[in-house]
Amino acid sequence: MRCFVHHDAEAVGVCRCCSKGTCANCAMPVTHGIACSDACRPIAEKIAQLQLVALRNQGLHRAQRVIQPVMAVLLLAIGVWTVYTNPAWTEGWIFVAGGVVIGIALAFSSRRRRAT
Numbered sequence: 001m002r003c004f005v006h007h008d009a010e011a012v013g014v015c016r017c018c019s020k021g022t023c024a025n026c027a028m029p030v031t032h033g034i035a036c037s038d039a040c041r042p043i044a045e046k047i048a049q050l051q052l053v054a055l056r057n058q059g060l061h062r063a064q065r066v067i068q069p070v071m072a073v074l075l076l077a078i079g080v081w082t083v084y085t086n087p088a089w090t091e092g093w094i095f096v097a098g099g100v101v102i103g104i105a106l107a108f109s110s111r112r113r114r115a116t
Protein backbone atom coordinates (compact mmCIF):
# COMPACT_ATOMS: atom_id res chain seq x y z
CA MET A 1 0.00 0.00 0.00
CA ARG A 2 1.21 3.53 -0.87
CA CYS A 3 0.72 6.85 0.89
CA PHE A 4 -2.27 8.70 -0.59
CA VAL A 5 -0.27 11.99 -0.63
CA HIS A 6 3.20 10.66 -1.59
CA HIS A 7 2.50 8.04 -4.24
CA ASP A 8 6.10 6.81 -4.22
CA ALA A 9 6.23 6.29 -0.45
CA GLU A 10 5.22 3.06 1.23
CA ALA A 11 2.40 3.49 3.77
CA VAL A 12 3.22 2.60 7.38
CA GLY A 13 -0.45 2.30 8.27
CA VAL A 14 -3.91 3.67 7.65
CA CYS A 15 -5.46 6.79 9.11
CA ARG A 16 -7.88 5.89 11.88
CA CYS A 17 -10.28 8.54 10.63
CA CYS A 18 -10.40 8.20 6.82
CA SER A 19 -8.64 4.81 6.36
CA LYS A 20 -6.25 6.22 3.73
CA GLY A 21 -2.71 4.84 3.41
CA THR A 22 -0.29 7.06 5.35
CA CYS A 23 3.52 7.16 5.05
CA ALA A 24 6.00 7.81 7.86
CA ASN A 25 6.26 11.50 6.82
CA CYS A 26 2.50 12.10 7.01
CA ALA A 27 1.65 9.91 9.98
CA MET A 28 0.71 11.64 13.22
CA PRO A 29 0.56 9.49 16.31
CA VAL A 30 -2.82 9.18 18.03
CA THR A 31 -3.96 6.74 20.71
CA HIS A 32 -3.47 3.20 19.33
CA GLY A 33 -2.87 4.31 15.75
CA ILE A 34 -2.03 7.13 13.34
CA ALA A 35 -3.80 9.99 11.60
CA CYS A 36 -2.97 11.27 8.11
CA SER A 37 -3.41 15.03 8.68
CA ASP A 38 -4.23 17.77 11.17
CA ALA A 39 -7.83 17.62 9.98
CA CYS A 40 -8.12 13.91 10.75
CA ARG A 41 -6.17 13.93 13.98
CA PRO A 42 -8.88 15.08 16.44
CA ILE A 43 -11.43 12.73 14.85
CA ALA A 44 -8.99 9.81 14.94
CA GLU A 45 -8.32 10.57 18.61
CA LYS A 46 -12.07 10.59 19.33
CA ILE A 47 -12.51 7.24 17.55
CA ALA A 48 -9.69 5.74 19.64
CA GLN A 49 -11.31 7.04 22.84
CA LEU A 50 -14.70 5.58 21.87
CA GLN A 51 -13.04 2.22 21.25
CA LEU A 52 -11.39 2.44 24.68
CA VAL A 53 -14.80 3.06 26.27
CA ALA A 54 -16.20 0.06 24.37
CA LEU A 55 -13.33 -2.10 25.66
CA ARG A 56 -14.00 -0.94 29.22
CA ASN A 57 -17.69 -1.85 28.83
CA GLN A 58 -16.66 -5.32 27.69
CA GLY A 59 -14.71 -5.67 30.93
CA LEU A 60 -17.84 -4.71 32.87
CA HIS A 61 -19.84 -7.43 31.11
CA ARG A 62 -17.13 -9.95 31.96
CA ALA A 63 -17.36 -8.93 35.64
CA GLN A 64 -21.14 -9.33 35.53
CA ARG A 65 -20.73 -12.82 34.10
CA VAL A 66 -18.67 -13.73 37.17
CA ILE A 67 -20.92 -12.02 39.73
CA GLN A 68 -24.22 -13.50 38.46
CA PRO A 69 -23.35 -17.20 38.99
CA VAL A 70 -22.01 -16.34 42.46
CA MET A 71 -25.30 -14.58 43.25
CA ALA A 72 -27.34 -17.56 41.99
CA VAL A 73 -25.34 -20.00 44.14
CA LEU A 74 -25.53 -17.67 47.16
CA LEU A 75 -29.34 -17.28 46.86
CA LEU A 76 -29.74 -21.05 46.48
CA ALA A 77 -27.53 -21.68 49.49
CA ILE A 78 -29.42 -19.15 51.66
CA GLY A 79 -32.78 -20.57 50.50
CA VAL A 80 -31.84 -24.21 51.07
CA TRP A 81 -30.32 -23.35 54.45
CA THR A 82 -33.40 -21.42 55.68
CA VAL A 83 -35.80 -24.11 54.41
CA TYR A 84 -33.65 -26.80 56.04
CA THR A 85 -33.26 -25.08 59.42
CA ASN A 86 -36.74 -23.50 59.54
CA PRO A 87 -39.26 -25.57 57.49
CA ALA A 88 -42.21 -23.51 58.73
CA TRP A 89 -40.74 -20.33 57.26
CA THR A 90 -41.96 -20.50 53.64
CA GLU A 91 -40.14 -17.28 52.68
CA GLY A 92 -37.00 -19.42 52.36
CA TRP A 93 -38.43 -20.80 49.13
CA ILE A 94 -38.38 -17.28 47.67
CA PHE A 95 -34.57 -17.37 47.88
CA VAL A 96 -34.49 -20.85 46.31
CA ALA A 97 -36.80 -19.67 43.51
CA GLY A 98 -34.64 -16.55 42.99
CA GLY A 99 -31.49 -18.66 42.72
CA VAL A 100 -33.17 -21.07 40.28
CA VAL A 101 -34.51 -18.21 38.11
CA ILE A 102 -31.08 -16.51 37.91
CA GLY A 103 -29.48 -19.90 37.19
CA ILE A 104 -31.90 -20.62 34.34
CA ALA A 105 -31.46 -17.09 32.92
CA LEU A 106 -27.67 -17.57 33.02
CA ALA A 107 -27.89 -20.98 31.29
CA PHE A 108 -30.04 -19.47 28.52
CA SER A 109 -27.85 -16.37 28.02
CA SER A 110 -24.63 -18.42 27.90
CA ARG A 111 -26.19 -20.77 25.33
CA ARG A 112 -27.22 -17.76 23.24
CA ARG A 113 -23.69 -16.34 23.52
CA ARG A 114 -22.17 -19.61 22.33
CA ALA A 115 -24.58 -19.82 19.38
CA THR A 116 -23.66 -16.41 17.97
Ligand SMILES: [Zn+2]
Pocket residue numbers: 015016017018019020035036037040
Ligand atom coordinates in the same frame (compact mmCIF):
# COMPACT_ATOMS: atom_id res chain seq x y z
ZN1 LIG B 1 -7.25 10.80 7.51
Ligand SMILES: [Zn+2]
Pocket residue numbers: 003004005006009022023024025026027
Ligand atom coordinates in the same frame (compact mmCIF):
# COMPACT_ATOMS: atom_id res chain seq x y z
ZN1 LIG C 1 2.85 10.67 2.86
